[in-house]
Amino acid sequence: MIHSQHDALVDLEAGDEPLSNPSANPFFTDIAAQRMSRRGWMAGGMAAFMTGFLPAGSAKASVTGPQPAIGFQPVPVAAQDRVTLPPGYSAQVLIPQGTMLDGSAGRPLVEMSGEEQGRAIGAHHDGMHFFPIEGQSPDQGSSTEGLLVLNHEYVEPRFMHARAAGLSLGAGRMPLEDGARNPDEALKEINAHGVSVVRIARGTDGAWNVVADPRNRRITAATPMEIAGPARGHALLRTTYSPDGTRTRGTLNNCAHGVTPWNTYLTCEENWAGYFVNRTQPEQRPREQARYGVPVQQSRYNWDQARGGADEFARFDATTRGADATADYRNEPNGFGWVVEINPFDPASTPVKRTALGRFAHEGVVFGPVAEGRPVVAYSGDDSTFEYIYKFVSRAPYQAASASGALLDEGTLYVAKFNADGTGEWLPLAHGVGPLTAANGFADQGEVLVNTRLAADTVGATKMDRPEWGAVDPVDGRVYFTLTNNSRRTEAQVDAANPRPRNAFGQIVRWREEGDDHAATRFAWDLFVIAGPEDNSRVAGDAALTADNSFACPDGLWFDADRRLWIQTDIGENEQLRGALAPFGNNAMLCANPVTGEIRRFLTGPVGQEITGVVTTPDRRTMFVNVQHPGATTPAADFAAGRVNSTWPDGEGRLPRSATIVITKNDGGVIGT
Ligand code: FEO
Numbered sequence: 158m159i160h161s162q163h164d165a166l167v168d169l170e171a172g173d174e175p176l177s178n179p180s181a182n183p184f185f186t187d188i189a190a191q192r193m194s195r196r197g198w199m200a201g202g203m204a205a206f207m208t209g210f211l212p213a214g215s216a217k218a219s220v221t222g223p224q225p226a227i228g229f230q231p232v233p234v235a236a237q238d239r240v241t242l243p244p245g246y247s248a249q250v251l252i253p254q255g256t257m258l259d260g261s262a263g264r265p266l267v268e269m270s271g272e273e274q275g276r277a278i279g280a281h282h283d284g285m286h287f288f289p290i291e292g293q294s295p296d297q298g299s300s301t302e303g304l305l306v307l308n309h310e311y312v313e314p315r316f317m318h319a320r321a322a323g324l325s326l327g328a329g330r331m332p333l334e335d336g337a338r339n340p341d342e343a344l345k346e347i348n349a350h351g352v353s354v355v356r357i358a359r360g361t362d363g364a365w366n367v368v369a370d371p372r373n374r375r376i377t378a379a380t381p382m383e384i385a386g387p388a389r390g391h392a393l394l395r396t397t398y399s400p401d402g403t404r405t406r407g408t409l410n411n412c413a414h415g416v417t418p419w420n421t422y423l424t425c426e427e428n429w430a431g432y433f434v435n436r437t438q439p440e441q442r443p444r445e446q447a448r449y450g451v452p453v454q455q456s457r458y459n460w461d462q463a464r465g466g467a468d469e470f471a472r473f474d475a476t477t478r479g480a481d482a483t484a485d486y487r488n489e490p491n492g493f494g495w496v497v498e499i500n501p502f503d504p505a506s507t508p509v510k511r512t513a514l515g516r517f518a519h520e521g522v523v524f525g526p527v528a529e530g531r532p533v534v535a536y537s538g539d540d541s542t543f544e545y546i547y548k549f550v551s552r553a554p555y556q557a558a559s560a561s562g563a564l565l566d567e568g569t570l571y572v573a574k575f576n577a578d579g580t581g582e583w584l585p586l587a588h589g590v591g592p593l594t595a596a597n598g599f600a601d602q603g604e605v606l607v608n609t610r611l612a613a614d615t616v617g618a619t620k621m622d623r624p625e626w627g628a629v630d631p632v633d634g635r636v637y638f639t640l641t642n643n644s645r646r647t648e649a650q651v652d653a654a655n656p657r658p659r660n661a662f663g664q665i666v667r668w669r670e671e672g673d674d675h676a677a678t679r680f681a682w683d684l685f686v687i688a689g690p691e692d693n694s695r696v697a698g699d700a701a702l703t704a705d706n707s708f709a710c711p712d713g714l715w716f717d718a719d720r721r722l723w724i725q726t727d728i729g730e731n732e733q734l735r736g737a738l739a740p741f742g743n744n745a746m747l748c749a750n751p752v753t754g755e756i757r758r759f760l761t762g763p764v765g766q767e768i769t770g771v772v773t774t775p776d777r778r779t780m781f782v783n784v785q786h787p788g789a790t791t792p793a794a795d796f797a798a799g800r801v802n803s804t805w806p807d808g809e810g811r812l813p814r815s816a817t818i819v820i821t822k823n824d825g826g827v828i829g830t
Pocket residue numbers: 158310412413427520540625712
């Protein structure tokens with residue numbers, strides 16, 4: 158998450174969208190007050206909550222099965238500008254921003270043109286998967302060679318452009334030059350967004366390197382994309398570029414990701430709204446922009462103000478100017494907020510926006526286990542304050558021999574309601590069902606999906622503390638979701654799943670679908686961990702967190718095949734090493750046993766960054782982790798004076814860059830053991 162961009166009208170941390178959920182959905186205040194006062198769970202009421210309130214066979218009950226081996230010595234909280242791992246582990250830096258995809262040396266990042274950035278690894282590495290090079294399965298095959306596919310969430314312009322040196326700049330936008338953006342700077346930022354597909358291999362010396370390959374590819378914020386599913390061709394998708402509403406250009410703010418059972422990559426559009434501006438009178442701003450927080454004065458990086466007004470830049474201005482939607486870009490923001498499917502093994506393939514999965518600030522997407530003849534189920538969180546958790550259930554059954562992205566084009570999108578008694582319900586967002594009718598402003602399923610948040614408001618979903626990544630336990634099928642924090646929740650707004658007001662530290666919720674059927678419409682839930690310091694935290698084993706595992710602001714979440722649950726933190730730039738968050742140090746990664754609740758701190762990162770993105774090779778002996786936005790906490794005045802608080806990974810005198818780290822155990826063992 159980034160922070161710093163302060164629009165005149167909205168005071169928010171720059172990676173966050175403005176609070177835009179005005180719905181009157183209940184916070185379950187009255188029930189929560191009866192069930193669990195804040196003091197109640199702090200005094201041990203959490204244990205009662207986690208056991209006493211749940212029906213038999215509930216979320217807390219785990220199917221017996223193998224427990225993961227977790228054998229490393231925990232690392233302490235750290236504030237140094239380096240990556241720290243347990244004794245016996247080593248890390249290599251791979252593909253920092255600006256690494257050329259053709260294996261050539263390339264120019265230093267600040268000297269690169271916009272076009273060159275479009276052939277190099279982008280910025281702000283985030284969600285990521287290692288596809289074994291055979292291309293047959295997302296999890297089986299080579300552990301020494303594969304296509305690494307990773308998201309590039311956003312950019313920090315001051316670390317990308319030579320012109321920034323000496324300017325008083327925070328982590329946000331560049332200043333205008335003579336009233337306009339330099340178009341090559343804007344192109345460079347556009348090309349630093351999106352996704353990288355890069356072949357990597359382990360050499361005989363154990364080091365990993367980029368391998369030139371025809372499949373190496375950049376997908377950027379300008380790459381042509383198809384729109385599929387119920388919103389394809391909808392009037393709300395029509396633009397000058399696509400008068401029939403079937404195509405758009407680019408993907409934005411790609412946070413976490415997903416991996417389909419048919420071996421493709423899903424990239425998720427999170428805080429996309431701020432990239433646009435709509436200077437139409439605020440009261441005339443359409444609901445599909447207002448509910449998502451499209452700015453009314455200035456876009457996030459001012460790409461719409463690039464000198465020359467070329468269409469590729471002007472499209473970020475959604476102001477109504479023409480006679481109808483095909484004469485301007487009033488609908489351009491409606492092409493964003495989706496899950497995008499990419500086939501990394503076919504470099505000629507066009508990415509596809511799968512609209513049936515809904516339109517919101519998609520953090521990531523995670524699949525339930527597939528079974529022949531059963532629907533495909535995918536879970537996704539909307540990472541914004543007081544937003545919701547969703548799941549998609551395909552209409553057609555999964556058949557391994559023929560499965561494809563078409564499965565994601567027809568089905569039912571549900572939104573979660575967490576009841577105070579530990580049960581939950583999946584509420585369908587289907588046109589014609591319940592209140593989602595033309596009379597209530599939803600003419601068809603395309604309109605429901607473009608306005609997913611409004612539809613979810615309408616059916617009464619539970620407002621959560623910023624849903625981030627999800628993960629599914631490979632043994633018992635329970636679904637885990639991080640809820641990173643919510644400083645805006647008041648005492649009157651606490652509920653059972655979001656039990657703390659002014660929630661600075663976050664929690665991890667988990668649930669078990671009724672009958673262990675991921676397509677079920679009811680579930681039982683509990684809180685796996687309430688993050689925070691020793692005196693304000695609780696894990697599933699009913700203990701508090703300790704010096705070895707205290708953490709705050711969980712974000713990234715991933716189960717390895719041995720059932721280790723990896724938890725990554727994203728304490729925002731405005732909070733890192735400050736106030737109540739100071740004791741947690743730099744952002745970190747932890748490893749948990751989902752059965753016992755044991756958690757150990759595995760990794761701490763350099764200054765100013767967040768740890769995000771984690772995957773191993775199929776043998777689990779090589780792990781890839783992303784370090785995003787080192788140095789982002791550098792104050793503008795320090796930057797102007799040439800002082801940057803991180804020089805990771807290149808060292809003294811160099812500007813920081815996001816990069817992947819490759820983690821191995823010195824004895825060649827499985828990571829985490
Ligand atoms: Fe991009 Fe929700 O973190």
